Structures are given as C-alpha cells and as structure tokens.
Amino acid sequence: MEQFQIKRLIPIDLFGWDVSFTNASLFMVIAMAIIPLFYLFAMNRRSLVPGRLQSTAELSYEFIANMVRENVGEKGMKYFPWIFTIFMFILVLNLLGLVPYSFTVTSHIIVTFALAAMVWLIITAIGFMNHGVGFLKLFVPSGVPWWLLPIIVVIELISYMIRPISHSVRLFANMMAGHAMLKVFAGFVISLGVIGGWAPFVFLLGFTGLELVVAILQAFIFTVLTCIYLNDAVNMHHH
C-alpha cells in the first residue's frame, strides 16, 4: 500500500551502504523536534497554577514517573529519562501517523524491532551489571521441583529470548493493521459513491477515534512492558 512505502528523499550512499534520508527518517526527525519544542514551549512560563499546556506536560511526566515507581520501585527512577524518552518517541510517532498523508514510522517492523532490541540489550546489560552472574537465576524460578527444572529453564530461556520479537511485533502489527483497515474502508467510501458511501464514512470516523486510542494505548503498553522487563533486571525478587 502506498502509505507504507519508503521513499528516498536525499539518496546517500556510504561505502556501499544505503543510508538515504527517507520519509521515515524525516518523520523521526519531526518527532524528535516536536518533543523538546513542546516541553520548552509548555514549561517556559512555569506558573504555579499551570495552564492547559503546562498541565499536559506535567501530566505526561507524572504519568510515566508513577508508572516507573509502581513497576520498578524507587531504584528504577534512575532509568526514568530513558523510559520517558521511549514513551514520548513512540507516542508522537503513532500520533503523527494518524495525520492524513503523513507516514507512520512505527508501522514498519524494522523500526519497532530496533527499538525492542535496544530495550532488550540494555535491560540484559543492566541485569548483569546489577547482579553479575546471579542474573542467570532469573531463569531458575524458586519453588520448582528439581525434576521439572530442565524443562522450566529451557522454557524460561526461550520466553526471555523471544521478548524483543513479541515486544516489537505487538506495536508494529497494531499500527499496521489499523492503518490498513482505515485504508480498506476509505476505499469502500470511494467505490460506493455519494449515495451509499455515508455508511462506511461514519464507520471510518468512529474507527479513526478508536485508532487514536490504540495509538496512545500501544505507546503505553510498550512502555509498561519495558518497565516490567526492567523490574526483572533491577529487583529480581519476584521469582
């Protein structure tokens, strides 16, 4: 489909690698520009009684801070900037994708997989840094009969290794399926014409609202799961 096509805006060839500046890169740059500009603009008055914009900025901060505190605890607060960046980046990319004629960067598996792989690698590194070799105890749940251990350890290991895949596919498939569905129903509006096109058009309006919820929800879910994985690496005691 046309809305998922990647176009080269500035072709760059670096030692045989294609590192062109594409429309995907453009929208990532836009997202990275919007986030700091929004916070600079919203917080430049810094009044004691916050206005609408300042409330939004403070609300988003509190929301993620509470999420990290609830899921990881106070020890996790030093990773808060990282979690907050992930949340805002995915949220802004998802919301930008809802603007007609724009490009949804998160509807490409390679982008979400790169994000999820980064999360997985960093969290594994945090786990080994905090607990040393003891981090491997994550794969040996306590209170399991010894004869079950060979199976449980393998299952735990596989479920740990598969995390970046499930983490990335969830975001990618949600965004892609939603946009493809909008496209299909938009096609119905055109093909049914002025007389019959109203029924799918009304559905389309409602579905766009639902897509807005999905865009926010998926950014939230990606961040919550990052927090839960981080909890494994930082605390480890729930196993």
Add this chain to the structure above:
Amino acid sequence: MDPQAAKFIGAGLACFALIGAGIGIGNIFANYLSGALRNPSAAPGQFTNLLIGFALCEATGLFGLLVALIILFG
C-alpha cells in the same frame, strides 16, 4: 492446486489465530468488568493489569496475522 490459490488459502487459515485473540480479549474485559462491578473501589488499581493482559493476549493473535502477511507479501 494453483500455488497462488494455495497461498491465499494459507493466509486465510493463518488469520484463524485471531479467533483465539478475540476470545481472550473478551474474557479479560468480561472478567475485569464483573470484578469491577462487585468491588468498584478496587477497580482503578487493576486497570494497568487489564491493559497488560489485553496487550499480551492481543499479541498472540497478531502473530497469526503476521504469518498471513508474510505468506501474502513475503
């Protein structure tokens, strides 16, 4: 059989994974709702768990959808 036809049938079969996702998501929300109506004061505290369960459940269905897409366009 025409390989192209087999491809489409396979993609359609792969979408059956979404049945499970539908049942699971329905279960999660139904149980959350019945629990929330019995004890409304405890409901907001479990909202995060609701969304996590929803996401984990939906992902399994989306894996099937992904297989269908790979068959069609891969």
